Amino acid sequence: xxxxxxxxxxxxxxxxxxxxxxxxxxxxxxxxxxxxxxxxxxxxxxxxxxxxxxxxxxxxxxxxxxxxxxxxxxxxxxxxxxxxxxxxxxxxxxxxxxxxxxxxxxxxxxxxxxxxxxxxxxxxxxxxxxxxxxxxxxxxxxxxxxxxxxxxxxxxxxxxxxxxxxxxxxxxxxxxxxxxxxxxxxxxxxxxxxxxxxxxxxxxxxxxxxxxxxxxxxxxxxxxxxxxxxxxxxxxxxxxxxxxxxxxxxxxxxxxxxxxxxxxxxxxxxxxxxxxxxxxxxxxxxxxxxxxxxxxxxxxxxxxxxxxxxxxxxxxxxxxxxxxx
DNA sequence: GCAATTTGACCAGC
DNA sequence: GCTGGTCAAATTGC
Numbered sequence: 127x128x129x130x131x132x133x134x135x136x137x138x139x140x141x142x143x144x145x146x147x148x149x150x151x152x153x154x155x156x157x158x159x160x161x162x163x164x165x166x167x168x169x170x171x172x173x174x175x176x177x178x179x180x181x182x183x184x185x186x187x188x189x190x191x192x193x194x195x196x197x198x199x200x201x202x203x204x205x206x207x208x209x210x211x212x213x214x215x216x217x218x219x220x221x222x223x224x225x226x227x228x229x230x231x232x233x234x235x236x237x238x239x240x241x242x243x244x245x246x247x248x249x250x251x252x253x254x255x256x257x258x259x260x261x262x263x264x265x266x267x268x269x270x271x272x273x274x275x276x277x278x279x280x281x282x283x284x285x286x287x288x289x290x291x292x293x294x295x296x297x298x299x300x301x302x303x304x305x306x307x308x309x310x311x312x313x314x315x316x317x318x319x320x321x322x323x324x325x326x327x328x329x330x331x332x333x334x335x336x337x338x339x340x341x342x343x344x345x346x347x348x349x350x351x352x353x354x355x356x357x358x359x360x361x362x363x364x365x366x367x368x369x370x371x372x373x374x375x376x377x378x379x380x381x382x383x384x385x386x387x388x389x390x391x392x393x394x395x396x397x398x399x400x401x402x403x404x405x406x407x408x409x410x411x412x413x414x415x416x417x418x419x420x421x422x423x424x425x426x427x428x429x430x431x432x433x434x435x436x437x438x439x440x441x442x443x444x445x446x447x448x449x450x451x
Numbered sequence: 452g453c454a455a456t457t458t459g460a461c462c463a464g465c
Numbered sequence: 466g467c468t469g470g471t472c473a474a475a476t477t478g479c
Contacts, residue, residue: 251456253471266470270455282470 235297242283242293247301249281261287271303278302 248270256263262285269277282296 250454252473254457255469255471258468264469268471280470 237295237297238286239293239295240291242295245281247279247303257284259287260284262290269301269303275303 249267250270250272251265251267253266254263255266264282264284267281267283269275269279271277278299279301280298282294282298284294286292286294
């Protein structure tokens, strides 16, 4: 870890020097200077981002979680395993109600989509909650394989008050389950990408990962790019209160579902500047256009993988700029 | 009958 | 005390 940090610090410093060098030694036109500013900022920001993640006080937080977990286990024996051996009756079950470990906001991925479709995983709804200052309830999902494979992935889906045709999806935790029946990837309609904006957010505890929209081309193979043929209506069971003009009634579940299109049109994936609980809707107006790509599995990619891509892309951009000078 | 969803209650964190 | 996340009994659908 220390080596990584050292290398990143050096890379950051080098990027800074390159920027200074170009700025001072070369007579740039205003537009070139602007481009240089943009790319150098992005490059430096990438280093800052990675460093901030690596330097996050994870160990301390993990320790705290561990302590709380132990306390929880003492007071509330593991519910999934002890359901049958703690006295067994409804009375005991009721007494244990609410005895759980509430998750602290860990790393989360925030998406803003036009439609709700399959993201390649099976989810089971476990709650719905009205949220203050919002017109629509927030739906809570956990991985279907939570019990059989102890998969800890969670997902929240909420229709955006200001723009009811869109939904904010928050993914928390990573899938540890193996589900051969599900194809990975989030689906996006190529046809809409031209005018779409992407924001991607990986949040850590109290940690701002980035403050600025990123180029979606950074994620040429991201799960947010896919073709439209893989779409499956995953969310039919979700009771969402869409505007009358854009909704229909699902005969299967009785739920109201969005009818805009069968695709999952991700319009923004954000780097919010505030924690999940505080941030408003993700601003998509600043992001550049999106290039379409094909669907692939990115289940294996974690936050650092994306950041590597991000960093590499910024270097490539800077490289291209230098070539043109 | 089983699995998934609904929904009121409970509790942690702020 | 309020808000949001989770639990679990009840309900619904296949």
